[in-house]
Amino acid sequence: MTSARGREPSGKRDVNAPDAHGDALAPDRPARPADLPGVDRLLRLPDAAALVAEYGHALVADGARDMLGRLRDRARAGALQSAGVSDAALLAGLADAVRSRLEPAIRPVLNLTGIVVHSNLGRAPLPEAAMRQLASVGARPCTLEYDLDEGRRGERDEAVEALLCRLTGAEAAIVVNNNAAAVLLVVAALAGGRETIVSRGELVEIGGSFRIPDIVGASGSRLVEVGTTNRTHPHDYESAIGAHSALLLKVHPSNYRIEGFVASVPETTLAAIARRHGLPLACDLGSGALVDLSRWHLPREPLPGDMLAAGCDLVTISGDKLLGGPQAGIVVGVKALVDRLRTHPLKRALRVGKLSLAALEATLRCYQQPDLLVQQLPVLRLLTRPAEEIRALADTLRPELATALGSGWIVSTVALDGHIGSGALPVARLPSWGLAIAPAQAASGRQVEILAAELRRLPEPVLGRIVGHRLLLDLRCLEDPDALRRLLPAIGAIDLPGRASGTTGAIDLAP
Numbered sequence: 001m002t003s004a005r006g007r008e009p010s011g012k013r014d015v016n017a018p019d020a021h022g023d024a025l026a027p028d029r030p031a032r033p034a035d036l037p038g039v040d041r042l043l044r045l046p047d048a049a050a051l052v053a054e055y056g057h058a059l060v061a062d063g064a065r066d067m068l069g070r071l072r073d074r075a076r077a078g079a080l081q082s083a084g085v086s087d088a089a090l091l092a093g094l095a096d097a098v099r100s101r102l103e104p105a106i107r108p109v110l111n112l113t114g115i116v117v118h119s120n121l122g123r124a125p126l127p128e129a130a131m132r133q134l135a136s137v138g139a140r141p142c143t144l145e146y147d148l149d150e151g152r153r154g155e156r157d158e159a160v161e162a163l164l165c166r167l168t169g170a171e172a173a174i175v176v177n178n179n180a181a182a183v184l185l186v187v188a189a190l191a192g193g194r195e196t197i198v199s200r201g202e203l204v205e206i207g208g209s210f211r212i213p214d215i216v217g218a219s220g221s222r223l224v225e226v227g228t229t230n231r232t233h234p235h236d237y238e239s240a241i242g243a244h245s246a247l248l249l250k251v252h253p254s255n256y257r258i259e260g261f262v263a264s265v266p267e268t269t270l271a272a273i274a275r276r277h278g279l280p281l282a283c284d285l286g287s288g289a290l291v292d293l294s295r296w297h298l299p300r301e302p303l304p305g306d307m308l309a310a311g312c313d314l315v316t317i318s319g320d321k322l323l324g325g326p327q328a329g330i331v332v333g334v335k336a337l338v339d340r341l342r343t344h345p346l347k348r349a350l351r352v353g354k355l356s357l358a359a360l361e362a363t364l365r366c367y368q369q370p371d372l373l374v375q376q377l378p379v380l381r382l383l384t385r386p387a388e389e390i391r392a393l394a395d396t397l398r399p400e401l402a403t404a405l406g407s408g409w410i411v412s413t414v415a416l417d418g419h420i421g422s423g424a425l426p427v428a429r430l431p432s433w434g435l436a437i438a439p440a441q442a443a444s445g446r447q448v449e450i451l452a453a454e455l456r457r458l459p460e461p462v463l464g465r466i467v468g469h470r471l472l473l474d475l476r477c478l479e480d481p482d483a484l485r486r487l488l489p490a491i492g493a494i495d496l497p498g499r500a501s502g503t504t505g506a507i508d509l510a511p
């Protein structure tokens with residue numbers, strides 16, 4: 001289904017539809033299951049031998065079994081024409097099936113959604129330096145846990161720990177699989193079997209089923225809720241602290257805001273309460289900016305260093321949100337507590353792999369050159385891209401896209417509101433520009449949905465967002481206009497409702 005992406009008009013790339021490749025001479029009658037050959041006979045055809053030579057017997061035979069099974073089902077249902085069982089049709093279907101099995105399912109897309117750090121699209125695009133590190137250590141042995149000076153086993157997190165301490169002012173740091181794992185480890189190590197105290201205003205759910213009450217429960221700690229949804233006061237914490245209390249947890253309400261009659265306890269006050277009772281205070285900061293974004297006229301997110309300075313003992317952040325690196329969970333803070341996490345059995349279970357660690361180290365090294373950060377760190381580069389530059393890009397691409405789409409569509413340059421994404425600064429808007437695509441004839445049903453689906457099927461899928469009867473393509477994250485230009489021939493070939501038939505054939509689709 002995927003192998004012919006972009007090379008054929010839509011609706012004709014289903015590998016189950018070899019009728020599309022059919023022999024024009026075959027009479028058009030329903031095929032019976034018995035008309036289909038067995039795997040062995042199919043593979044003995046000369047062209048099948050060529051496929052076997054190229055891709056190996058196991059893959060081709062498996063693809064053939066799969067395809068024939070599905071065609072047999074269709075024949076049984078009376079939904080297969082005899083043209084579909086011709087040798088030519090079967091071989092074409094088999095070649096498609098084999099190639100599509102080799103195509104990665106995880107592949108690049110053009111993120112024109114307007115959401116820069118998009119959790120469903122892999123969050124932060126990695127810096128060049130991180131990509132170089134991945135390529136260099138991925139295929140070769142590396143010093144992941146090896147101390148070259150001593151010639152013996154070393155510590156996995158050591159290199160990034162030093163960088164994180166310098167960047168946040170922390171005494172110690174560790175890295176685990178993601179921030180959810182970081183919170184899990186903090187609560188398990190510091191409050192397993194005892195109580196974790198959290199404000200009711202901070203019992204958040206982050207996308208992908210991260211919920212503070214569930215994480216605390218899964219850590220083996222008992223959640224003690226204090227305050228109310230909108231207001232929590234110092235005395236709420238004070239009166240909840242008892243003999244079984246082990247941890248105060250403050251959670252950054254990343255992805256929502258409560259406005260109006262609200263009160264929460266600032267970290268400095270909470271830290272004083274924690275200290276008075278001899279309890280640690282941990283803060284789940286979530287998005288994890290390591291530099292003050294207001295330097296670039298973006299809204300300021302609290303930094304881990306601010307939280308430590310305010311008296312938090314541990315702070316957890318994600319590696320792939322505003323930090324701009326790979327998926328990872330980072331804990332920074334007081335050495336004695338970080339050491340307890342380091343030796344907890346869950347640390348081993350949640351540890352981060354060499355690829356993530358290498359990419360994280362390279363990303364953190366970018367922060368050593370703050371003046372270059374906005375160029376080197378894609379997340380920051382995209383977030384700070386001037387609206388005027390995006391507008392100019394939209395103006396340039398507009399006529400090209402309009403030509404490719406043809407007269408059935410109207411393409412206009414529009415001002416848009418983007419988002420940072422991944423729970424960072426949920427109410428902050430990123431003023432942006434993009435292209436709005438609308439059907440030229442007043443809405444005939446689902447045209448825009450059909451167009452959006454076709455754009456998702458391009459060789460490099462294009463993801464926008466539908467608002468009303470328009471498909472909006474926010475160009476903030478399109479740094480290379482040629483990435484879209486390369487797709488214009490395939491866009492021109494899409495078999496869209498409203499497109500005069502015959503135009504598709506006029507465009508040369510040769511790759």
Ligand SMILES: *Cc1c(COP(=O)(O)O)cnc(C)c1O
Pocket residue numbers: 178179180181206210251252253254255284285286287317318319328329422423
């Ligand atoms: C995003 C987020 C998490 C989850 O982090 P992952 O790295 O996705 O596991 C946890 N807490 C907060 C406050 C967040 O914003």
